[in-house]
Amino acid sequence: MQKIRTSAFLVSSLLFFSLIWSSPSSIATAMADDASTKPQPSATPEAAAVHIVYTERPADEDPEAFHIRILTSVVGSEEAAKEALVYSYKHAASGFSAKLTPDQVSQMSRQPGVLQVVPSRTVQLHSGPARLNV
Template sequence: MNHPSSAATATVLLLLALLDVAAGGGEDGQKRAAGVYIVIVQPPADGADTVAYHTCILAAALGSEGRAKEALLYSYRAVASGFAAKLTPPELAALQKHPAVLQVRPDQMYHVVDNLN
């Protein structure tokens, strides 16, 4: 039985790793593919710490409080309960499954156009 040489195996593994990174896979690729999302959630109980509540929701989806604190960019509490977070596609998918999450939208920047002049 013929077995591939260790040099050939190493070359194939290196090529696969390079293709994965080029395609956006792997941890570094996921960081590049991360986007900012606005997440609307059910409001916390009266008197609850809003930031802690939002961090808890993120931690449940992302797997750790540390990662949740890194991802959380801003907490909204005046008009709606929600937050802005920087998430990779797998993190976004996990967060969307959380029962407190009502809506998730990509953050968008709008520009004012002055046509009066």
């Protein structure tokens, strides 16, 4: 019983420290990949890819409304913005993930309040229960 508790503690500790040492974009990427079940945007699917858009924290506006407003200015309509939005980050980071074409990425990075736009990427953990003999 003690060996099982120790192994469970070790696994949870490794996961916790891997999250702490991960960059914000890799954490955001994992969250965006999980939320990628929303409908496809109306832009050409082969040209659009998920990007993480880091923004300033809105002072007097709901974060998701702020993100939709910024996205609307790039994609052309609120409906298209809601279709392109994959996830809105409100707590640990301020920003959102959305499916954007290369041209939209360029436009987005010039919007007021946008700090950075980075492509989303999937990150694989290098260790796990199989390597810990659990």
